[in-house]
Amino acid sequence: MIELAQVTKSFGSNAVLRGVDLSVGKGHSMVVIGGSGTGKSVLIKCILGLVAPDGGTVSVDGRDVTRSDRDALLARFGMLFQGAALFDSLPVWQNVAFRLLRGAQKRPKAQAREIALQKLARVGLGPEVADLYPAELSGGMQKRAGLARAIAAEPEIIFFDEPTTGLDPIMAGVINDLIREIVTEMGATAITITHDMTSVRAIADDVAMLHAGKIRWTGPVAQLDTCDDPYVTQFIHGRAEGPIETLR
């Protein structure tokens, strides 16, 4: 279980997180929605330790992440970044098998490649892609390769940061379905950051809306459409009018 209690984070005078409370149960898929610049990515970076929170606590299975063995903690996580964040200097299979080629989970190169090919196949990429470099792939293929890397070491917890941004609707649908399938078959705990409502409905068990640095609403995805919170309603229907200020 992942728990955040009163997490705060500011960058200079800009208070991005102002006391976030959030709980994600083991094996659940939580989707965090919210407008651009509301701190969704900062939230997951705080959980991963990529950004140090100014206050509050972040715990995984009851252990404060700031006091845990960092390498052991990170070994339990996989992450798909918004732009895939594949390493330009490595071929695709070495990106996917990165964790399996070094560190505590290191294994023979041939075995690591075999696993990488299996994971690539799982996300719909054939072996012909394995020896290409990331720059030779389309945006959708990069996302798939990033997804393969995120699941390569069979993590218990997977984060997806804007998984469908920049993709056409069909490819976005494919990525959404893949994420849902993989999370279900692996039994992983997942947190997805998005403002794409199609993704929310495809991926989420539970939804949380981040607004003004706090969790504005949280609940099962089935209750999203019947929620009477005006902020949530405005967001999910994409209305310009409502309590969320928009620039026009």
Added chain:
Amino acid sequence: MTRALAMIGAAVLALLASIGRLILFTARALSHLARPPFYGREFAAALWQVGYLSLPVVGLTALFTGGALALQIYAGGARFNAEEVMPQITAIGMVRELGPVLVGLMFAARVTSSIAAEIATMKVTEQIDALVTLSTHPMKYLTVPRLLAATLVMPLLVAVADVIGILGGYLVATERLGFSPHVYLQNTADFLEPLDIISSLTKGAVFGFIAALMGCYFGMNSARGAQGVGAATKTSVVVAAVLILAANFLLTEAFFSA
């Protein structure tokens, strides 16, 4: 008046903070040098990139500089009938000063800029965050191999530059100025002392360390976007060049001030 003082104070504080951050970064990099894991494949790739691929630019720089130096010393020496010392002065000039300094500056232009641009791009595309999530410390994976490779390979590049620079002087002297090949080489060999060569190689190691460190530091601390990458690249080269020239003065003082 008060406003001017406040601006000066703010600038001084910002400078001191920058120096402090750089010192902390250097200390962290050095501490990671001594602790496992060590990424051998990345080290080998860095040796290839910063070392072997720098040979053409280093060789050409040294060749033309050695030739020009020989011409200048010959012309200057002719003013007081001292043309015959040209081989010795060319050798000492190349080995003690121009070899390490010019290679250091060319190295900063080629290697510092490429390290800074590569790491800054990795930062803005979240590749460095990805490294962390894959349980890999960016300092160990990106900085240590480059720092070690540059520090080890630069003395070799300087040695190559010293030899090629002397060769440039030799070619000018024997082909243009009528020096005897045998006498030229004999004078060069007799005049150079071990301390000249030791100082040259030491300077190379220090300049290599500075060049790689600046590339890594400014790359890791790059601001976001294309402008951030450009600024990091430019600043890294400028600071590396200035630090190399300052370090050259201090090392020359240390080796030859007696």
